[in-house]
Amino acid sequence: MGDFDLDCKKVRNICILAHVDHGKTTLADHLIAGCNGAVHPKQAGKLRFMDYLDEEQRRAITMKSSSIGLKFKDYDINLIDSPGHMDFCSEVSTAARLSDGALVLVDSVEGVHIQTHAVLRQAWVEKLTPCLVLNKIDRLIYELKLTPMEAYNRLLRIVHEVNNIVSGYKSEKYLSDVDSILAGPSGVDLGDDENPEFFEDDEEDTFQPQKGNVAFVCALDGWGFCVGEFAEFYAKKFGGNVTSFKKAFWGPRYFNSKTKMIVSKKAMGGGSNIRPMFVQFVLEPLWQVYQGALEPDGGKAMLEKVIKNFNLSVLPRELQHKDPKTALQAVFSRWLPLSNTILSMVVRCMPDPIDAQSFRISRLLPKREVVDQMAGSEVFARPEHVRRCVETCDSSPEALTVAFVSKIFAVPLNLIPARGPNDEIIDTSSEEESDECFLAFARIFSGVLTMGQKINVLSALYDPLNVETTQKHLQEAEVRSLYLMMGQGLKPVASVKTGNVVAIRGLGHHILKSATLSSTKDCWPFSSLMFQVSPMLKVAIEPSDPADMGALLKGLKLLNRADPFVEVTVSSRGEHILAAAGEVHIERCIKDLREIFAKVSLELSGFQIATSAGPLCDEPMWGLAFIVEAHIRPSEVQSNELENPQQSLDQYGMFTGQVMTVVKEACRAAVLQKRPRLVEAMYFCELNTPAEYLGTMYGVLGRRRVRVVKEEMQESSPLFTVHAYLPVSESFGFADELRNKTSGSSSALLVLSHWEALMEDPFFVPKTEEEIEEFGDGSSVPQNTARKLIDAVRRRKGLPVEEKVVQHATKQRTLARKV
Known part of the structure; x- marks a missing residue:
């Protein structure tokens, strides 16, 4: 294998894409354990083999995309694991460019989230062939306590929601409404949950379980399946056609036990007890195995029945283990091995490099x-x-x-x-x-x-x-x-x-x-990578010891080379500016500078800066235009000056520093006359929290000027999903405070949404009686939100701030004694 002499037809290049914490790295562990043995099956999901950085292991999130070569049967599979956090979306772009297919993971409990939209779009833009993996099926059983029929409707809804997203990209409707992309689709009206034939088979849908490109898995316990595996088993048992069973195992198809035929609901005569074949022959056996293994009163008969029917070799000591999870995983790992299911789907549904590159x-x-x-x-x-x-x-x-x-x-x-x-x-x-x-x-x-x-x-x-x-x-x-x-x-x-x-x-x-x-100069460069967001969070950094400035400059150069999303610039005031995607990304970059590239002590006094400075707080000016008219009176210009206008301009000092200063102050004065306003960056914030911590979460939001736009309870789940807009200036420490206040039960994902004008006048002075009663008598500057932001920024930058400071206060004394 050293020289890769294998046929390209036996090669697959795939990446794993998903929202944060939907199970990408856990899935990768099981794929590695099932192929080259670098991970022991008992350590799969716990080792996080692809997270090779200490910071990734500590935070339990993936920050860098990493690759590994797997050997599956006679196929070579190059697997790239990518981050799910929005701050590291550039790593998703780099992984997608080198891949031909994508495993898109969706948590079956949490459903489609904001980063799911982003990775589906990334796969669509890069022309990858995707497969859908519905993960954490076990949570539907022992956490949400759903019946097989309720779980089926939930899975059905997720598959159709994902298909709707891809359909929107195909029709390019997502370009017309950015907000709908950020907030996500409102969902699909399923009508009656007990009436699954509401959905008809759509050959245009990207993901269809009957096509074999949808897998149902539990990465934590190491099992998974596609409907084809159950179709083959039941086709043998009932003597039917495998293709017919594949089509029948998703959608409004029912099995008539008397006639041994697959029929519609109408042919079954209606009734509330009939179940679709996917529920009857797939989900119900899974539920029975979990109940038999995990519930105290659950018998082992179901486990023994599965072992016998599928001819599994499970040791008696594994079934009698004191930990019920051990028995469960022993049965499932031999009945429905996860790595075999996923990699078989990859080989079957995803193209080889020859077919992929032509597309x-x-x-x-x-x-x-x-x-x-x-x-x-x-x-x-x-x-x-x-x-x-x-x-x-x-x-x-x-x-x-x-x-x-x-x-x-x-x-x-x-x-x-x-x-x-x-x-x-x-x-x-x-x-x-x-x-x-x-x-x-x-x-x-x-x-x-x-x-x-x-x-x-x-x-x-x-x-x-x-x-x-x-x-x-x-x-x-x-x-x-x-x-x-x-x-x-x-x-x-x-x-x-x-x-x-x-x-x-x-x-x-x-x-x-x-x-x-x-190897030749006669080659066009490849098209540039598409990034989901831009590096809009900027901080100025400097070493604690000025003698380390040389090491810092060298480290910034290396960081700029190594991180595909970092931007390193120098401002007009000589400050070294580091631009990244968000707070977590900034922390990752500073840690790399301290420990790898620069190895100096840095001062994260980060504040937002830009190439130009406005009159309010030296921040960038936006949405303005200056019209400059130059006037030279003819009576003051001699004929020889007209022949050499540059000499004339130099003589009158038009480009001297004094005139440039005057023009600068004139522009700043012009801005102040037009009642300027602050414009601040806004994050779109998606929060998930249990009902008991909802009030606590709103308390955290209220202290940070958050504007809530949507709140809904997830169906069949104790979690609330809240959509809100959070000013970027208020986001520092937000995730940590939210976790601390809610004991780690709430999570938040931030992505840049838009820039929003703060309409409060920072120079407002109360004049009417009502205003004086509300804001004071006007003897001091009213401390509205805009003014507080301006003063805070000016203090950080060392700029003058208008405020009253009492330097020598004395307490009034009197000799009178009051009894």
Whole structure:
């Protein structure tokens, strides 16, 4: 396997996408445990193998996308686990670009959430083939106490809601209403819950269990199934057709036990006791197994019946274990093994690199518009030949090598293998600027990439038809080492064939965030990555010790290279500005600077800044226009000055510092005359909390100027879902306070929504009797919200603040004694 000589038809590149805490990393653990044995089955779901950073293990959330190669039957599967938190959405973009298919996870209890919309859109834009995985089925049994029929209706609703989202993307309706994307669809009217035939089969739906691209799983207990597995079993038992059973196991189909036929509800004669086949033959046995294993009064007869019917080899000591979960997992891991179910679905439903690249080529390398004179020329034909190599996934010996680097990531030098694929010693001590080695996370789209090969690094602005861009946007580099990524480890390889994912050493100094690699200069760069949000949260940072400024600058440079979403700039006042997606992302970046890239002590006194400063608090001005009219009276201009107008302007001091200062103050005065207002960034906030903590949660929201727009109780669940808008300036520490006040029972997800004007006048002075009674007599500046925000920002920036300060106060004394 060292040289990836396998046929591309036996390769699958997939990523796991989901909302935060919906079970991505737990699922990845079980897939790894079921394939290459890097994770013991008993540790799957607890080890979090793909979360290789200490911070990821501590917070129990994924922050960096990571890859691992799995061997399933005779297939090679490159699995990429991605974060679910919105602050790390850039990692989702990098994972999606290198993949051909996506496992979209949805929690069957929580349902579709805001990040589910985002990852479905990411998969749609990148032209990935998705499969739907409905996770945490066990919570419907022992947590919500749903009956099989109630659980079926809930699963039916989730599948149709996800299909509605994808249908909206297909029709491009999501472009017309941004708010509906953020808040999510209002849902589907199911009508009577006891009338499942409300839904008819729609061949246009993306996800259909009968097609085999929907899996029902419990990643924590390690089991899962597609309807095809039950269809094969019951087709053998009743002597029917497997295809007919597959179609019947989802939707309004019923089994007539007398005639042994699949019929409609009308043919069954109605009645409240009849159940759809999915409920009768799939969910009810699952419920009985859980009840038999977990309930105190539940007998073991159901477990023994399942073991006998499906010919399972379960040890008696596992069934008699004092922990009922052990018996349950022992039966399910042999009856419905999770890894076999998911990877079989991947092989069956997701395309190989050859089919995928022919479909995705319009996204990867869109056709370029050129002038008619170039359309038929050889200069234009050469890049088009490269494009065809990518489209056909050409792996012939004469094929051109084309690859795409989605991100650069840092690995400690001591984790880099000291020996190459042929057991040769590799020295990396003199190649890096720090204790970190930068590797390129890449996918080979054409040809073969070999160790020691010279390669062209193309930036996004490179144009093969324009010679002038060669020097600016093209560099030549050498591939020093190639590694197969194994989650927390690296395996050296000598070469990588088209259609595979690999880590490349030797390109760290030549790539900023992402790039296209090509063995020829006649190649168009791949299209840029699409990010769900922009890095809008900015902080100014500086070292505690000014002597560490050099180390900080070096660390910022390395961080900017390693993180695909970070923006590092220098303001006009000389401050070093770090822009990220949100508070958690900022914390991750500062931690990387302190412990990896800079290793200096930094001062997170972060405040929002911009390139220009307004008169209120030196923040960016927005929504304004200045009209400047220059006047020079002819009587004051001599004839020789008209011949040399630049000399005339210099003589009159039009561009001197004094005049620039006057113009600046004039502009600031003009803004103040037009009654300026503050404009603050707003987060869309999705909160989930139990009913007993609802009042406590509203108390936390009230202290942070939150505007609630929607509140609803999740069906068949004790959780309330609240949608609200939260000012970004009030978001620092919000998640921690919410968890502390609600004992960890409430969670919040924040995503940038819009910019909103604060309509309060910061210079308001009460004049009428009613205003004086409410705000005071006007002897001091009214402390409304806008004024408080301005004063707070000005104090942080060291700007003057209008306030009364008593310096020498004395208490009035009297000699009178009152009895």
